[in-house]
Amino acid sequence: MEGLSRSIHLSLHIHKTPAAMAERAAHILAAACEEAVAERGVFRIALSGGQTPIPLFRLLAAPDWANRLPWDKMAFFWVDERCVGPDDPNSNYGLARRELLSHVPATHFYRMRGEMDPVKAAAMYEQQMRAEFNIDQNTVPRFDFILLGMGEDGHTGSIFSKSAAIAEKKRLAIDLFVPERKADRITLTLPVINNARCCMFIVAGKEKHSVLTKALDLLAEPTLPAQKVHPSIGDLIWVVDEAAATGK
Numbered sequence: 001m002e003g004l005s006r007s008i009h010l011s012l013h014i015h016k017t018p019a020a021m022a023e024r025a026a027h028i029l030a031a032a033c034e035e036a037v038a039e040r041g042v043f044r045i046a047l048s049g050g051q052t053p054i055p056l057f058r059l060l061a062a063p064d065w066a067n068r069l070p071w072d073k074m075a076f077f078w079v080d081e082r083c084v085g086p087d088d089p090n091s092n093y094g095l096a097r098r099e100l101l102s103h104v105p106a107t108h109f110y111r112m113r114g115e116m117d118p119v120k121a122a123a124m125y126e127q128q129m130r131a132e133f134n135i136d137q138n139t140v141p142r143f144d145f146i147l148l149g150m151g152e153d154g155h156t157g158s159i160f161s162k163s164a165a166i167a168e169k170k171r172l173a174i175d176l177f178v179p180e181r182k183a184d185r186i187t188l189t190l191p192v193i194n195n196a197r198c199c200m201f202i203v204a205g206k207e208k209h210s211v212l213t214k215a216l217d218l219l220a221e222p223t224l225p226a227q228k229v230h231p232s233i234g235d236l237i238w239v240v241d242e243a244a245a246t247g248k
Contacts, residue, residue: 009235012216014245018204022055025202025239026065029056029145032198036144037073044133045145046077046188048157049092052149052202054099061103071106075132079146080158080187081112083121088114118175118184125173125186141172143196146188150203153180154211154224158187165189166225190228199229200237209247212240 015021029045036043047053059065082090086097093111101109110128113121133141148156158178159165165176168189178185193199203212215226216238222228230236242248 011235012238012240014240014242016242018055018241021202021204021239021241022059025056025200026059028200028237028239030068032145033069033074037070042073042075043145044075044077044143046079046143046147047092047096048079048147048149049095050149052204053147054095056202057096057099061100066104071104074106075108075110076101076106077110077129077143078112079148080185081114083114083118083184083186085115086111112173112186114186118186122173122175122186126171129172140191140195143192144198146193146196146199148199148201148229150201150208150211150215150226152207152211154215154226156201156226156229157193158185159190159225161223161225166228193229194231196231196234198235198237199231200239201226202239203244204241206243206247208244212244
């Protein structure tokens, strides 16, 4: 049971293969889902894009796992989105739809409208979250589960080190231009991410070793966006491969 005195719980899982990582992540997600549905009747999860979560998406879409989860009680949101249409190959929503959501009987999707003006889309997403979580203007939504990745530069979601997003305290979702990508993005903010019951990073590849080492150093000054993810009352879980963990 959740209690207000509960502190952050950090765990690290290292696996040899993407398949083993996906299996571990699926079990963690399923346990969080079971607890959320039992206690609140719904499991609210925010998904990330990129290539790293694809093995997890495909595993959950396979018959064995697809039959385990209560899809009708799962509500899917997104951590961030590129400012493209839902059918664009770069759409985070499109990726999740192709690899997972079109293969399971899930019906509750709340995508970021990447095809809209990003300022309007971010404002609309904030209002949609407030409506779906039934919260007022002074309350931050509490996701049951947020799935995150981490770039070689330590960014997570679309929160980059030199972006104003890293210092945002009030808004739930913001629009931003990412110079490194020369593109507009929409992203949840750190107050939302850090209010989750569970945040799970999935990180793979030896090119992520140095930044992963820094991100996991609890004594280091938190300069990277990924280092600033620390749920105030919840779990922080890292599922990584041996290449990322060892650099080999």
